[in-house]
């Protein structure tokens with residue numbers, strides 16, 4: 469009997485109705501995209517499944533992305549739904565190598581929402597947009613009756629320019645590439661979780677919610693075309709990004725558990741709650757694939773920035789099969805599969 473015969477089967481995901489897990493950035497959401505959305509909307513641009521799509525308008529190349537935010541609670545240590553709505557969209561442009569320029573905002577408000585809360589959220593959005601250097605260019609507001617929504621949902625669309633950098637794509641990853649992360653993982657997920665009624669626990673962990681534009685641009689300027697791919701590790705965390713990298717590139721990704729930075733407080737919270745810190749959402753962390761000979765230079769430019777001070781080399785890409793293999797702290801190896809879904813619903 470082969471060791472493969474002992475592998476766990478893929479979870480059975482036959483649902484008649486939408487479940488919370490369909491919004492959680494893992495296998496269930498991928499099924500929704502594969503079986504419902506892509507058959508209706510597919511085209512060569514969307515089929516690339518990148519964080520932002522590159523479009524040519526005349527001689528200009530632009531990047532576009534859209535994202536919706538339903539985080540619960542609205543306010544949490546280190547940020548709120550407003551900072552998420554700006555940084556989440558700006559970051560999806562940045563990780564394609566684009567300079568974010570414009571944002572739109574759509575609000576779905578529940579009757580009864582305190583206007584003070586809305587003011588606070590809008591102020592956060594304004595401040596985050598200023599910090600990221602983006603301008604608001606369109607907006608929309610809808611109100612639903614009390615009980616038919618949950619306080620506020622926000623959708624943001626972002627447009628960026630590729631005039632200055634070379635495009636990054638997870639299809640560019642090659643065997644031999646070094647894999648880096650820009651800092652400690654799991655902060656956002658644990659910071660939000662610690663605020664949930666029934667689960668509240670004391671922690672000093674704050675969300676890492678921030679724009680990664682400067683981090684990406686610094687690496688682009690330092691190593692140019694040796695910077696192959698980048699993604700922000702949001703829902704599904706590092707595990708989801710690495711699986712997307714493996715699927716897109718066909719490479720096998722070999723990761724060292726002991727090299728992956730996780731704060732002790734996040735590690736303790738994960739142990740207590742039975743969560744895997746590598747599958748928890750981040751909102752200001754990137755995973756990078758760079759040519760091996762450029763890895764040290766990329767690490768150095770990340771580490772001089774506050775947001776990248778804990779950056780680390782965590783592994784490398786080799787020739788397929790397309791899977792993620794984690795070398796554990798005990799020296800054993802296990803496959804890091806795409807989780808069914810981020811274990812924490814409404815995390816962003």
Ligand code: MG
Pocket residue numbers: 519559560699700701702
């Ligand atoms: Mg993303």
